[in-house]
Amino acid sequence: MVQTLPFDPNFDDCAWTDAWLYVPVMQLVPGVYPAFTVHSWRISEADLCGQVIRLNQPLDVRGLVLRDGRLWMSDVPQERLMMFNNAARSRGRVLVGGLGIGLYPQYALPLAEHMTIVERDADLIPVVEPVVRAAAAHYQVPLEIITSDITETLEATDGGDYDTIFLDTWETLDPVNLPAINALRDRAISRLRPDGTVLLWGYRWMLRLFQQACEQLLALSPIERRNMLDAARRERPAVGTLLGPVAAYLDSHDDPNHDEAVAWYMNYILRARLEDTPR
Numbered sequence: 001m002v003q004t005l006p007f008d009p010n011f012d013d014c015a016w017t018d019a020w021l022y023v024p025v026m027q028l029v030p031g032v033y034p035a036f037t038v039h040s041w042r043i044s045e046a047d048l049c050g051q052v053i054r055l056n057q058p059l060d061v062r063g064l065v066l067r068d069g070r071l072w073m074s075d076v077p078q079e080r081l082m083m084f085n086n087a088a089r090s091r092g093r094v095l096v097g098g099l100g101i102g103l104y105p106q107y108a109l110p111l112a113e114h115m116t117i118v119e120r121d122a123d124l125i126p127v128v129e130p131v132v133r134a135a136a137a138h139y140q141v142p143l144e145i146i147t148s149d150i151t152e153t154l155e156a157t158d159g160g161d162y163d164t165i166f167l168d169t170w171e172t173l174d175p176v177n178l179p180a181i182n183a184l185r186d187r188a189i190s191r192l193r194p195d196g197t198v199l200l201w202g203y204r205w206m207l208r209l210f211q212q213a214c215e216q217l218l219a220l221s222p223i224e225r226r227n228m229l230d231a232a233r234r235e236r237p238a239v240g241t242l243l244g245p246v247a248a249y250l251d252s253h254d255d256p257n258h259d260e261a262v263a264w265y266m267n268y269i270l271r272a273r274l275e276d277t278p279r
C-alpha cells in the first residue's frame, strides 16, 4: 500500500494553472462594516507569484480594508490561484485555520465531506459566513464555523480527526515565520487521520526565499558573512536569529561543500520550531 506524506514541503501552491479562472466564486458584499470596509474594483492585469499576466476580461475583485487604511485581504488572482491549488489537494473531513474572505472553502467544498472552519476574528464571521454557507448548501456539505484560535483547536484532545488540515493564519509570506509555522504544522499532523494531509499557505514560497538567503550567505567569504549577519541582526533581529545557525554551520567548514550545505540548511529549516504565534 502506498502511504501519502502528511506534509509535502515541495508542494508549491503558486504553481501555475488557469483552472481557477473557470471556477466562479461568490464575493463579499461591498460596504462599510463595524471593523472594516469591503471595497470593490476591477483589474485587467495581475501579479501572480512574481509573474505579471494580462487578463482576457477585466476581473471584479474585493478587498477588505481595515480602519487604519491597511488592506487586510483580497480575492485578487494570486490569492485565488493559491487557494485553488490548496483546495485541489483537499478531501474528506477538512479543518481550516482562518476563514479570511472565504475563498479556499468555496474551492474545497466540492471535494469535502465535512468542513470545520476556525476563525479568531468575531467581526469577520457575519460578513463572510453567508457566502461560505451558501456554497456549503449548494454542495450539501455539513459546515461548522467556530470563533476560536486554531492553536487551541489543534491542541484540544476532543473533536474529530481530519483528512485535510489547511492553515492560512499568518499575514505575510516571510521566512522568519517558518519556525512558528512548523510548530503549528506538527500539531496539525498529530490531528490527521491515516493518509491525511496538512496544507500550509505559501510554505514553498517561504522556503524559496529562505534558500535564496542561504545561497547568498554561501557565496560570501566568512568576513562578509559575519558583516551581513551583523547588519541583519541590527535591522531585523528575527532574520539574524533565523540565519545565525546557517552562518555558524558555514563558519565551521573551511570550504563548505555546496550540496552538503544545502542538505544541512534544508534539514534545519524543515525542523526549526518556535512555539510562537506566526505573524
Ligand SMILES: C[S@@+](CC[C@H](N)C(=O)[O-])C[C@H]1O[C@@H](n2cnc3c(N)ncnc32)[C@H](O)[C@@H]1O
Pocket: 073, 083, 097, 098, 099, 100, 101, 102, 103, 104, 105, 118, 119, 120, 121, 124, 148, 149, 150, 151, 168, 169, 170
Ligand atoms: C489571509 S486570511 C485567510 C484567507 C482564506 N484562506 C481565504 O480563502 O479567504 C487569514 C485569516 O486567519 C485569521 N486568523 C489569524 N490568526 C488566527 C488564529 N490564530 N486562529 C484562527 N484564525 C486566525 C484571520 O483573522 C484571517 O481571517
